Amino acid sequence: MSLTTQVPHLKTALKGPLLELEKHFLDNRAQIESWFRKQFKNTPAPFYASVDLRNAGYKLAPVDTNLFPAGFNNLHPDLRSLAVHAAQTAVTQACPIADGVLIIPENHTRNTYYLENLYSLKEIIEAAGYEVHIGSLMADLTEPMQIDLPSGNQLLLKPIERKDDRVGVEGFFPCAVLLNNDLSGGRPEILENIEQTLLPPLELGWADRYKTEHFAHYSVVTKAFAEMLGLDPWLINPTSISCGPINFKERTGLEELAGTVNKVLEQTQKDYDAHNIACKPFVIVKSDSGTYGMAIMSVNSADDVLNLNRKQRNKMASVKEGLQVEQMLVQEGVYTYEKMDDAVAEPVVYMIGSQVIGSFYRVHTGKTATDNLNSPGMHFEPLSFAESGVVPDETQNPDASPNRFYAYGVIARLALLAAAREIAEAKGSLTQIDAI
Amino acid sequence: MSLTTQVPHLKTALKGPLLELEKHFLDNRAQIESWFRKQFKNTPAPFYASVDLRNAGYKLAPVDTNLFPAGFNNLHPDLRSLAVHAAQTAVTQACPIADGVLIIPENHTRNTYYLENLYSLKEIIEAAGYEVHIGSLMADLTEPMQIDLPSGNQLLLKPIERKDDRVGVEGFFPCAVLLNNDLSGGRPEILENIEQTLLPPLELGWADRYKTEHFAHYSVVTKAFAEMLGLDPWLINPTSISCGPINFKERTGLEELAGTVNKVLEQTQKDYDAHNIACKPFVIVKSDSGTYGMAIMSVNSADDVLNLNRKQRNKMASVKEGLQVEQMLVQEGVYTYEKMDDAVAEPVVYMIGSQVIGSFYRVHTGKTATDNLNSPGMHFEPLSFAESGVVPDETQNPDASPNRFYAYGVIARLALLAAAREIAEAKGSLTQIDAI
Structure with missing residues (x-):
């Protein structure tokens, strides 16, 4: 070796x-x-x-x-535990007390490749020992939306909400908020000045980068x-x-x-x-x-x-x-x-x-x-x-x-x-x- | 998955x-x-x-x-990068500034299974980005001893020395000292009260445990x-x-x-x-x-x-x-x-x-x-x-x-x-x- x-x-x-x-x-x-x-x-x-x-x-x-x-679904399954260990280290580093992670995805509800990626990403972070929910920025989403994926899995998108200086879904407002949305559409008002740890920061979205x-x-x-x-x-x-x-x-x-x-x-x-x-x-x-x-x-x-x-x-x-x-x-x-x-x-x-x-x-x-x-x-x-x-x-x-x-x-x-x-x-x- | x-x-x-x-x-x-x-x-x-x-x-x-x-040589090679990532995290946690690791092995020079393990362990820590040397406790070792392994690799055992409150070999006195010797033979005098981080501490050797x-x-x-x-x-x-x-x-x-x-x-x-x-x-x-x-x-x-x-x-x-x-x-x-x-x-x-x-x-x-x-x-x-x-x-x-x-x-x-x-x-x- x-x-x-x-x-x-x-x-x-x-x-x-x-x-x-x-x-x-x-x-x-x-x-x-x-x-x-x-x-x-x-x-x-x-x-x-x-x-x-x-x-x-x-x-x-x-x-x-x-x-x-995106593309976490394209990685070889044998490598999954590497990703899980690394995610645990990365979340702990960003947010030592985190118990959960809110993922903010792209607004593609019909791109099943992207959604399978989102499912894989959610799985990796869950396997690292965190509760994970998906908070969607879609303007027309007013209640949770379940999506059936080609893999047979289901994904639940929930409308993101803001309470004071925190964002979350249905009472879940964790310390760590993970962006999987590149902000090509601009900086979302709802994410400005939140007190949670946003990964990566807003400035790294394509609206600013x-x-x-x-x-x-x-x-x-x-x-x-x-x-x-x-x-x-x-x-x-x-x-x-x-x-x-x-x-x-x-x-x-x-x-x-x-x-x-x-x-x-x-x-x-x-x-x-x-x-x-x-x-x-x-x-x-x-x-x-x-x-x-x-x-x-x-x-x-x-x-x-x-x-x-x-x-x-x-x-x-x-x-x-x-x-x-x-x-x-x-x-x-x-x-x-x-x-x-x-x-x-x-x-x-x-x-x-x-x-x-x-x-x-x-x-x-x-x-x-x-x-x-x-x-x-x-x-x-x-x-x-x-x-x-x-x-x-x-x-x-x-x-x-x-x-x-x-x-x-x-x-x-x-x-x-x-x-x-x-x-x-x-x-x-x-x-x-x-x-x- | x-x-x-x-x-x-x-x-x-x-x-x-x-x-x-x-x-x-x-x-x-x-x-x-x-x-x-x-x-x-x-x-x-x-x-x-x-x-x-x-x-x-x-x-x-x-x-x-x-x-x-021991037995790191018995782990499947596909899992090697998991070990390397984990070693990097573990050394950093114990010793954030470490640049090198001194391994203190068992005194078996004829047990090639053990020595192949030692070689694998050294490799894992080297791959994590640390300089690694092996400091042997063998009393009769006065100069470096090269051992040819059945795998075709070579292992160099060097006599451990103490300088003030640190142990090392040939000018190498790193912050992290890793015991791969279970201290069945007792607590070695040379390791008492060193200022380096000893992993695990002496108290966990079989002399005390x-x-x-x-x-x-x-x-x-x-x-x-x-x-x-x-x-x-x-x-x-x-x-x-x-x-x-x-x-x-x-x-x-x-x-x-x-x-x-x-x-x-x-x-x-x-x-x-x-x-x-x-x-x-x-x-x-x-x-x-x-x-x-x-x-x-x-x-x-x-x-x-x-x-x-x-x-x-x-x-x-x-x-x-x-x-x-x-x-x-x-x-x-x-x-x-x-x-x-x-x-x-x-x-x-x-x-x-x-x-x-x-x-x-x-x-x-x-x-x-x-x-x-x-x-x-x-x-x-x-x-x-x-x-x-x-x-x-x-x-x-x-x-x-x-x-x-x-x-x-x-x-x-x-x-x-x-x-x-x-x-x-x-x-x-x-x-x-x-x-x-």
Whole structure:
């Protein structure tokens, strides 16, 4: 067995030789774990997060960090007790006296994928020993609503209510309130200034949060991390520049956007040259706030932006719940070279507190290595444990999948730390980050 | 997936219908987890422990609680990340600033099973992000000694040294010192009054500890637990009476021992009658301190004690490292009705901090349901995850093995809480235990 089991031993899709970067992480795992421990002691991790990664072989980077993760139903059941233990630690840390947790979900009552996720999340926290109820923000919900799920389980959504400075449902007003709603629709009045512990805080919803800020924090984090390891930070950090305001419908700001796209393409070409990489640079343009794989495109040149047709512009003009797109993030595209059954795949890593608790592959049979995979037609492949136990891992090659997956857990936790620093900044408690 | 995943979903050997008791635990798991959380908040769990259980169908009880567990190498590799996460939490709780951990092992240099365990334990703590060195108490060790293990790994034992009020090896004097030596040989002078955090404290070694005290604490714990659940505490608590001094070699105290055996047999018969159990009572007589399955016998009558031959008396007269047997624990025998491939088996549950991190079966092909299985000829069957994921567990019967294993995790943690209370008593910080 190897020393990498801070992160579960999961199967990965990548079969090629172990990358220089992954080897470097493996060789320095004790130092890495110790560093993370210090960082998360200074800056507590969010209650939970999921991070989308892209592994280009020469570069391994996060492309999206979700502070309101759905998809808990896609994690492999064998990993469930990891999630339960981590949830117990995370709730206790946020709220030592908590006996119950109120979950505030998205307002999707017809998206059964989302609702199965909500059921799994509720189960995890219940198994950690908390009473859990779901308080819905839906305006038209006046009494409890039972939903039958495809899995055969039932979910009970109750209308959230406010009593003085606390929110709850039917006499249940626990210390811990967990948001599983990304607030794309804005900051709900009912949650303002509550005395309970809201996880994560309102400021981290998409009504206030910008991806640019996340990647700025990520840049600071990776700089310190790379310095500690004597590593080139570019290998784990995608170039990210914000750009705006842009109005796709009215075609304003597109020239500036094209200029920014050019800038990132040129910078990426320089970096490719410096690292002897023979790939063609590409750029991802995405809304600086919001999620759900909307308002995102992969482009190869400034012209791609200038020549958008009306349908494409309309698509870029809106994200979930009509949140207005004004600012864009222009980011160096990272190829994904992982494949499952010939379809491109990217790993999505789940964390509760500061611990990696599982992962799955987002797989898309209709896409290529430069495409955004978070789009209709994708499916999920839960990662189970890699075969092990018969032969100790040290006797396996360092590119055996349990060893390989460690690197994903490291990068995901760097993004987690960046998110933790976003929260600390919102609370006015951000501290200096040190390499050592 | 079920709500029982506070404890890993493991396979169990028992195939019969779910017992009343196990069902009761499953129905009240949220309340149980919440209760444990409160108890371990008031009374911190030991760094680690393993508990031997016996499942008689009508009764489920711990028979041995080991505060210096070996056997980490027998745990299933898939569970390794659970152990790593739990170790990180446990070290942080004991020693928030710890960067390293010194392990003090047993002095067995030829027992490769033990040394493989030591290697696994070292790996777990290293993977949690700590520098780990092994400081040996062996008197004749003057320089580092490398041991090649059958697994192909190497272990480096270094002579422990003391500098002022700290112990360490070669300039490594970390905050946390982990005992994996049960101190059967007495309290080592070098460990007295060190300023580092010793886990567990010296008082919990076999030089000072009595099983009787553990079971007295266990009795208090189960009384509160049973009261909370409206449960008959006898179902989880074996009658235990201490008896001594006894000198088997000189045949002194044997009459008193026979009397105590009779007392426990009679009490057990009464309890069997009250519970409509048609089994024949038996009694386990074991040394009140010490471990390793020595000085232990299973008896059916007082005559069994009075008619011991010389060989049997010699065996009862000594435990590991010549620790003198003077006081005996006379305990209600609990049948084990679990079998693996027709051999009797008993589950051994491992915990780090307050979390169950794995389990294996101790299996003995040459023994019966009333025998002590911790004896030469035993072997170990690591428990892997139960098949799951295809069908959600709620649609499985409640006696599906993941559900069944939950009960083992509950009883093991009750014994863990009893051990935590032993530590609190040694430190003078024992508090009242409440049912609610």
